[in-house]
Amino acid sequence: MDVLVCIKRVILAGNTFALNEDHTDIDTLHLGYTLSPHEESAVEAAVRLNEEFGGTTTLLTLGHVDSEEQIRSQMAIGPDRAIVLETDGSEWDPQATANAIIDAIKKEETKFDVIIFGSESADTAGYQTGIRVAHALGLPIVTNVKGLKVENSVARCERAVGNMREIYEVSLPAVLTVRDGIAIPRYPSVPGRIKARKKPMDVFPVEKPAAKIEKVKLELPPVKAKGATMLSADADGAQKLVEIFREIGVLS
Amino acid sequence: MSAQSSQSSLPSRAKAVVIGGGIVGNSIVYHLARLGWRDLVQIDKGPFPNPGGSTGHASNFIFPTDHSKEMTHITLDSMKQYKELGVFTECGGFEVARTSERMQELHRRMSSAKSWGVNDSRIVTPAEVKELVPYIDETVILGAFYTPSVGVVDSVRGGTIMRERAQEMGALQSFGNTEVLSMKVENGRIKSVITDKGEIEADFVVIATGCWSPKLAAMAGASIPLTPAVHQMKDIGPVPRFKDAKGDIEHPIVRDMDTNMYERQHGSGLEVGSYAHRAILYTPEDLPSNAQAALSPTEFPFTQEDFDLQDEQALELMPEIVGDESVGEKYAINGILSLTPDGMPIVGETPEVKGLWSAAAVWVKEGPGVGKALAEWMVLGESEIDMHSSDIARFHEHQKATFHIKERTAEGFNKTYGIVHPAEQWSSNRDVRLSPYYEREKALGAVFFETVGWERPFWYESNKDLLAKFGDAVMPRTAEWDSRWWSPIINAEHLQMRESAALVDLTAFAIFDVTGPSALDVVQRAAVRQMDVAIGKVIYTPILSESGGFKSDLTIMRLAHDQFRVVTGGAHGMADKKWFSDLLPTDGSAQINDLTTAYTTLGIWGPNARKILSALTKDDLSHEGFPFGTCRIIEMGPLRVLASRISYVGDLGWELYVQMEQGAKLWDLVMDAGKPHGLIPAGIGVYGTTGRLEKSYRAYGAELETEYNVVEAGMQTAKLKAQEFVGKAAHLKHREEDPAAILCSLTVDDHTSKSGEKRYMLGREPILTPDGGIITDSHGRRSYVTSAGSAPSLGKHVLISYLPPQHAKIGEKLVVEYLGEHYPVTVASVSSTPLFDAKNERIMS
């Protein structure tokens, strides 16, 4: 079973961060990058499919070439190769992103049985890319998948909807957008990392098309202080704790 | 307690405000409270008990042995304190060698362990390592330096206990989530600290803010020259072998020295740390706020590409664990710690602002020791452990430049586990202080060593021809280590000086004048020797701490009734200047003028020195006309030169002082006049080592430290001045009692190693009894080589060492341990009697 996982490197930030001068973007000067947990789960889900059915996993990202760091980290847990659609790192709108990915998939020799996206990217939360890709490729799509089981080329997908669970079955090939929890990602091992360094990574520069939608401005929300509040050092803390548990609904 | 204090509001006044709630700040508040101070306030911008500094994510292990005595003693003291706090777990530690060069270095560490009092270390075989660290591939290593007493601590818990103890004494209020924003200074003294929760006036402020310290110092106009830097660490696990691990650690820590890495079991995981990557330096302003930080302000996202090679090296050494595909990376950070340009901590009162103290660039392994030492220093005026190498007052102006800090820390970072030769020179940021003779020296093939920025010739290739002249008397060395940063030309220059004369560039001296109506009182209070002397007298004097140990030794020239010129070594000059400044009266009746860069000094010594200078001056230079220990202005051609008849090399001669811009002229005059008399330029190798050691002259920082007193150093005079001076009460006591140790000169009887090569000690090696037993005096101090070097006039290699009285006897046979082997030595002179020209006839000729 050949799987394609589309992932995106995002900023690793704390509770607050700074904006650039014209407030169109986050100031990344002292920030690091990461992959969001649900996209790590997507990679884990793909690796498990390979472990169960054989085949390959390919990672694809559209973004700055420095995304290699996040890609290699993920390849350390199993994926076989990676495709980087290299940009200057600026934000692309969902349609442009989807189009570039569609072109790349069409050029691939591999016919992917499963194409997995995170349900949304952790930074811009467009919820569009996976759907656009599925549509363009004429593939069925199940979104917001939290559980996955494949049998006889049929994927049984569990979605969380409010308090309920929905189960869909879809014949492969198909596109899935997933949430974290679909598979708890494993940590990369050192030998995995060493192997990952030698795995093939194709870098294709892509041109940014004229944006059809434009981000106007970012505004920072009011800061909520991080850190613990000490309720008490004495036994009366227990009462306070009960009150808080009631407030947040842990106790009724 | 902390709950209450975090609710109550900040007081408006405190005796002392300690900024920082890491291991260092916590140790300081505890020791200040223990020593009796009250009204203490501790502030941290983050929440207690883990406010987000480096302490929160340290690997927390402690190896006691360092080549620096000061560092080792501070670390040993810290270990003792951690044990008392109940947060120390002994696990043992190996420093493993992959190369034979490293094996030699491990033997050198063994020497340092013996010299500084780490008792349980030994050199072991790969098989012995394997026994305790079964997951190591022992075929990769040649051996190891094993210290069973190595351990790990819980530094957050230990700090919390110390903080709570201070609170329980009623001495301390601690405030988390309170950020210091600025400071007020009034008349050169710290006045208050302004935080986001209000202003606190304080008599004393301590900056214990780790890698943020430069920013805090700058708030008061002071300087703490360090840089935040990355140290990478990853924690992998769970390791099947450690599945049932009960505590924090059950296997010894391994330092893989040759790859600049360590591997330390941490519960079910293995921490792999590295100092091998490129230096990744930040500025304090780069560190995110607690709210901005993804993890904590001192944990930056891990940059894997900097660790790629380390992954492979760790795999090589510990394939069973690191090569296990089921063992994942649980946590990996670019952790932030502080680096300083010379690798030592930055401790003490800032020279810029009275009452503002620093305790920065201190590791977990040193935290409690530095906390104690700083508190003693603040409360009692001095610390039990001599902290001169960490003293914040040591920095010269150029060393505070960001450029210098970045260059040197970048160079030093990869030497964290490096094999650093005792004479090793920095290659970065050189040529920043040049004497007026520099171009002339360069033309003569000077080999420059750096002292506090000054480029000083250590020897001159132009003197190479002298090697043939003196033959084997130059005591050539064959072993690479012994002859690294050394040349037999030094010894040839020495012999030429003894035969005719040598000219030495002494521009690196620190020079300052104490002037004004109270000038005499100031120098009188500082100096052990009588300073109320005739104008034109030059006095060499110890400078003591209150407890009678050495703060310095230096010369003072009385130039006028109200003007005294202090001349001291460059290395320690700035600290000496602060010492004198602190003695100035508050009424302004005495001042200090730093003339270091206003004057340059040339020394000329040797039997022909008088002849040479006489050709240049009509002034009376005869022994009677210009007696030893006097100074005066003489005219030499166009120059008015302050000539001072003293000697640090044991020959007739003068120090010549002129204004910096006249130096080149002076050089040319003297060199020309010297030509017919065999004058050569000689380097600091002669001045600082060979000439000095033949005369058993002491050097500050080598023989002289606060841990030793005047009587032990053999520098007491028959009569003591009536006037008060710092340390007098203690000194009087020392004069009454029998010294616990006596400084002696020893000569090496046989240099031949087991392999048949002649080896020459370089200093800091342990002196042992003939059967290899450690020698300890009644104060618990070890006997070790304080200085080592050739004495070419005697054809001997000389070692200086303090010895307990039972060994301080001429003819006493002992051994010195050098790189793992023992060499026989004999005590050749006791106390200050020089080995060469014992009656000082040359100097007095």
Ligand SMILES: Cc1cc2nc3c(=O)[nH]c(=O)nc-3n(C[C@H](O)[C@H](O)[C@H](O)COP(=O)(O)OP(=O)(O)OC[C@H]3O[C@@H](n4cnc5c(N)ncnc54)[C@H](O)[C@@H]3O)c2cc1C
């Ligand atoms: C990955 C890693 C591993 C390490 N392992 C070891 C080890 O094994 N052994 C060892 O000995 N050392 C180790 N170290 C070094 C050690 O962590 C540090 O040297 C030590 O913790 C420094 O302690 P500190 O109290 O000086 O600083 P910190 O712990 O950094 O404390 C400084 C405090 O000052 C506060 N502060 C800063 N600015 C302000 C302000 N403006 N107002 C109020 N508060 C302020 C901060 O919030 C912080 O809490 C390691 C370091 C790293 C990065």
